[in-house]
Amino acid sequence: MRYLFLLLTLCCGLSASSQTYYGGNEFGITAGGTQYFGDLNNHYGFQNIRPAVGAFARFHLTPYIALRTNILYTQVGYSDSYNSNEFERLRNLSFKSNVLEASAMAEFNFFRYATGEINSRFTPYLTGGVGVFKFDPYAEVNGGTYKLRDLGTEGQNAGYSDRKYSGYSVCFPVGMGIKYWLRPGLNLGIELADRLTLTDYLDDVSATYVGTAAFPNADPLVPNPAYLLQDRSREVSPVALGREGKQRGNTTTFDQYFVFAINLSIQLKSYRCPNYLKGGYYLY
Numbered sequence: 001m002r003y004l005f006l007l008l009t010l011c012c013g014l015s016a017s018s019q020t021y022y023g024g025n026e027f028g029i030t031a032g033g034t035q036y037f038g039d040l041n042n043h044y045g046f047q048n049i050r051p052a053v054g055a056f057a058r059f060h061l062t063p064y065i066a067l068r069t070n071i072l073y074t075q076v077g078y079s080d081s082y083n084s085n086e087f088e089r090l091r092n093l094s095f096k097s098n099v100l101e102a103s104a105m106a107e108f109n110f111f112r113y114a115t116g117e118i119n120s121r122f123t124p125y126l127t128g129g130v131g132v133f134k135f136d137p138y139a140e141v142n143g144g145t146y147k148l149r150d151l152g153t154e155g156q157n158a159g160y161s162d163r164k165y166s167g168y169s170v171c172f173p174v175g176m177g178i179k180y181w182l183r184p185g186l187n188l189g190i191e192l193a194d195r196l197t198l199t200d201y202l203d204d205v206s207a208t209y210v211g212t213a214a215f216p217n218a219d220p221l222v223p224n225p226a227y228l229l230q231d232r233s234r235e236v237s238p239v240a241l242g243r244e245g246k247q248r249g250n251t252t253t254f255d256q257y258f259v260f261a262i263n264l265s266i267q268l269k270s271y272r273c274p275n276y277l278k279g280g281y282y283l284y
Helices: 002-017 086-091 225-230
Strands: 021-037 050-060 065-079 094-109 122-135 138-141 144-147 168-183 186-197 256-270
Touching: 021 065, 050 256, 065 122, 065 256, 094 168, 122 186, 138 225, 144 225, 168 256
Parallel strands: none
Antiparallel strands: 021 050, 021 256, 050 065, 065 094, 094 122, 094 138, 122 168, 138 144, 168 186, 186 256
């Protein structure tokens, strides 16, 4: 009986030590849409939503606070043809740009959130952080596609060196979302977050026209693409809009892009209870 008791005690100890939990690290994918706001869309229209995809890792500090790193790829763009303002429709500018973003964000849960805990299954949250992104605006004319930064359509290559800009900038994601675990270790989230940037050239439009003299045509039969793209009002009106010094964009605000995302993530099983969470993520 003594040996039997010792054997049962040992088996129970092994069983307890092998209790499985869910770790505090999460890995997932993102899919959604992006809308640009800026000089060509200063009325916050949603006529040109583009797809967005990405991946992320989330690190739980407490059941109420988490940190997240993200990689996001999307495209932004807009056209004055979507606007109802008469000046903007006559301006007739448009652009597209691929955007690749890397960011770090903090999440602040309203309620306790822990996968596997029945009473901690759902929470809204606020999020904010900082990131860096790569962009390169381009436009199409006469069947060709041209990178606008290289052309210098606001005079960057014609003496207006203060208007030169980099293809990289900083953004500050700010938003809110909802988390819900579908089953232990499998989490679903919906998030709305605006990217406040530090560039006014996401759309390659910011200041004033510099005039057609800044974009000479070397061959009258082959117009300079920069000449055609810096003032596209000639395509819709017999009177050109782009006189030197006339307003082209708005220098008082920076551009933004708004991301709607659906997040799906998993948490891997562990045999060690997370230190911050008494009771751990139990395997059901």
